[in-house]
Amino acid sequence: MGTKEVPQEPRKDTSVSLADAFGNRGAEVLTPKSEEEIAEILQKANQEGKKIAVEGGGSKRGYGGTKEHYDYTLSMAGNKGVVEHKVGDMTVTVRAGTTITELQDFLQEHNQMISIHPNWPDQATIGGVIAANESGPKRLKYGSARDLVIGLRVVYPDGEIIRTGAKVVKNVAGYDMNKLFVGSMGTLGVITEVTMKLRPKPKCESLVQVSVPEEKLQDLKDLAVRVQDSMIEPVSLELLNTALSKKIINQEAYTLLIAFEDVEKSCRYQEEWIYKHKPEGADVEVIHQQEAHHFWKTFKNLEPSGLTAPAFEETQAVIKIGSKNMDVYEIMKESAGIEAGVKVEAHGGLGHGISYYTLSGPERKVISAIQHLRRTAEEKKGYAIVKHLPYHLRDEIDVWGKKTSYFFLFEGIKRTIDPKNTLNHQRFIGGI
């Protein structure tokens, strides 16, 4: 640490395995092939006081978790496949280990899609995405996992199998137990099957990229406010900082990604609307269909994940910030105050309030950048979660930030469902 001799090409350090770097791995990897097997494993582990780390594709290995040693890794990767797809009902039931890409490819043949667009779709499994409540820029229009999951099958730590929700799109029978597991980081049960609402694949996809130089950033905010106050219906209003713009579209500028997914006439009309209202001097590029599709594909594979070998002599972290919609802009503006030497690639949704910051640089500087972002977010009544960080730093930086005043409810829920802390112990907020 501390040496200035950083190799030009960040070298993959093969001596450090991903498990060592990111943790969340057990001494033994179990690969059950069925729900019954999962239930047996959990029941036995629970009885014997063993600890289990649950894993899908492994892309979130660096997300939370301060426990050094688990007895087992329960890999869900072998539990894949579509269980039931009701085309006319627009619902799909899929095993948790199915990757997002596998599921989308399957649905594509029926002109349908799941309208959740998380990172690393080729690796991330639907179970992991739901458990970590992952989403993407298009949640502006389509909502997030909590809006789209209608039913789950979950194995409780004692081996009991519970269904939540149902395979219908509207349902208020009993408590909305689906919500309990969305974003629970696998600390309550192992999701084995997910039933989701589907959407028709849009007939037309377009993406308008509006870029302005740094000093004109305010213009993009004004445009976003104007869009939100108009009747046009973008599926994303994602603001990119200059480093990220440079990386993806080779523009040394702040960029607003305004996407439309609708029938063709609507898309064209809305593109024109943006043209008409674009800030003076802004650079506007519009891409369609395959090209837009390709753009998003690239976009979703940019951030480091638990499958990315850590770069030698460089620390990488990904921060998720939740704020009021327009505070995304303020926080991004203030992120310019992060000290030099840390590369900051950031994007955030001006219509949905979720931002992501990828930080890379020397360890200490990355740590202080995280603190800077967290302070900024909390001042605005938001929060900052560190969703990717090497294991050895997760003790130092509390990944989940400060506890809420009602943390006792979380503890109560955990104690009720997993009293022996069998599942993903210490992976979640407050050491749950």
Add this chain to the structure above:
Amino acid sequence: MFGSKKRKKPQRDPHINKLIEIVGEKEVLYEDADLLSYDCDGFTVHKAMPKAVVFPANTEEVAAIVRYCSTNNIPFLARGAGTGLSGGAIPLNREVIISLVKMKHLLSVDYENRQAVVQPGFVNLKLTNSISDKGYYYAPDPSSQYVCTIGGNVAENAGGAHCLKYGVTTNHILGLEVVLPNGEIIEISEAGVPDSPGYDVMGLLTGSEGTLGVVTKITVRILKNPEGKQTVLAYFDHIEDGSRAVSDIISAGIVPAALEMMDKTAIEGVEAGAYPVGHPDDIEALLLIEVDGIKAGISEQIEEILNVCRGRNVREVKVAESEEERGRWWANRKTGFGAMGAISPDYLVQDGVIPRSRLPEVLENIYEISRESGLRIANIFHAGDGNLHPLILFDSRKPGETEKALKAGTACLKACSDVGGSITGEHGVGIEKKEEMRFVFTDEELEAQIKIREVFNPDDLLNKGKLFPTPSRCMDVKKIVKDTVAVQ
């Protein structure tokens, strides 16, 4: 406990005095005559008298009432406008009713961030009315929206005609202030920030039918009015054609804002009601379909819908020519339940959900139930999301007919759950469908839910006896014994 002083009037219950201390004399009802109108809600089959009704003015008063009830082991429940259709606000255990109708203010609107903060007693439609001048609205629109409160909507996770495209209440709640059953006030996602770290307690509270906490402040998402809107009315000679058209529309990749259906008996009702629109009296079904969004793209979708209907032998299909005409069609639909009063002395509303592709067979089953019970059943429902509302028409003055209606209602729910559906899409379980919970959940699954209730509401003083079937398992029986002992 009991007044022993020699006074001319029997002494007032000391608990009442305590409640008066908290909210003031005028804000507590405790005389039988005053309590009568609180013996039920929109589910009128079952009635029970509360101990008192209190009208707190703010969160602190709610918390003080809850704390008092909780320390003194007095059952209590929260109530909004009392329009609930499953009996969720009926005081089964002589509860103190905390009426939130005086906490009825719109606290703030933040257009830039598309959110509004309201008190629980704020009426649903008033929110849209308060922001419509700027072109905004609040999406969840239950038929009772002109009177029901947003607090009640949160408790029930209320839906409405437009939730096919826009989702139900839970999809529009950004933050909640809640008084927990022990009197503690918590604030979830104070600034309305999404994905609040931790378990989704807000998601659990929404739709918990007032059994986990009393909601005292709500941050909701507001939306911009769609640029364009077109509404289609289609008449069918055969109900099966109408049902198949529903699936065809969805399969064509169209996401209508609303897709409503009425059958022959329902049409007879709405035409006899306060808002007739002149539907033909010899059709078997009608569809009311609304598409909204960018104007430029709507006509294409309307054309496709018209084609689908024609492909399913529609007798007549028309597009609303004016906002006035559209308004009349919707008034006719939205007052549909009440309109049944014009053709039947009593009616029972049911609320099952099915996968929409099973619509034809389930409707056939419902007609079979009607034939068997000898009661007419009108169907008026949200076909797009498979949310059926069989209205069972009966006459409570005829001995045994109420029971027959209840039985027919249960049979309808069974028909829904048998095809993989649910027993309620938006009205809630309340006391009405407690037993029917067994149609959809195993004992273990019910127990998993009850355990969650125990985390929030360990003494089960808040809205006791709702949502879950009467005990059958030893664990529950043990708890009942414990509770009974505790109450003594």
